[in-house]
């Protein structure tokens with residue numbers, strides 16, 4: 583997955599705020615990349631643009647070599663492609679409360695071109711791998727936060743996506759549960775050869791990705807560049 587020259591501003595009162603300014607990002611096949619950055623700097627916006635859930639002002643997004651104009655809405659073909667290419671995990675889980683765990687996962691399978699009789703077996707096998715194999719018939723409201731996120735990860739992986747976007751997946755979990763969920767997420771992506779873009783505020787989780795970048799003033803920068811900026815800011819303060 584790749585994006586180049588992404589720019590995005592939001593209107594704010596009479597003016598506007600520039601969230602992304604000619605940003606570039608690249609995720610190598612089956613690798614993991616973490617993104618850190620202060621609250622409000624544009625991480626969720628960036629993921630929305632990569633998923634083409636939101637339109638950019640400028641730039642391109644490529645999925646599996648298919649280069650698309652980020653400022654246009656996805657075509658219906660691209661929306662279908664998205665269901666196969668991408669899985670998404672959010673901080674707040676977003677399970678459908680009226681459906682049980684298995685039905686939640688199969689709902690995602692139905693959006694994909696690959697849904698078939700084996701989808702239920704795959705859903706059950708993913709639930710077991712996530713350590714919630716016994717919860718298939720439970721409704722989301724009766725699950726703990728950690729269990730809900732395990733289900734959401736199984737749902738995100740059901741269609742064997744090439745890339746998983748995870749937006750602070752452990753943001754609502756205590757440290758221990760968050761660590762367990764992160765281990766499961768990383769291991770599953772590894773085993774499935776699914777690429778991972780992980781937005782996190784936790785530097786230990788960020789370190790465990792194959793590569794690590796920061797979003798700062800609308801651009802993605804390396805950790806060396808980030809540390810250099812922080813060091814200069816500290817020097818100026820002292």
Ligand SMILES: Nc1ncnc2c1ncn2[C@@H]1O[C@H](COP(=O)(O)OP(=O)(O)OP(=O)(O)O)[C@@H](O)[C@H]1O
Nearest residue numbers: 592593599601619620621622623624625626627628
């Ligand atoms: N639809 C929108 N309309 C107007 N402003 C928006 C919209 N979406 C986001 N913003 C603004 O853009 C900026 C970036 O928001 P975004 O949610 O991408 O930040 P973030 O890095 O994900 O923050 P956090 O770490 O708190 O989740 C914020 O200032 C936010 O208020």
Ligand SMILES: [Mg+2]
Nearest residue numbers: 625626627749
């Ligand atoms: Mg966010």
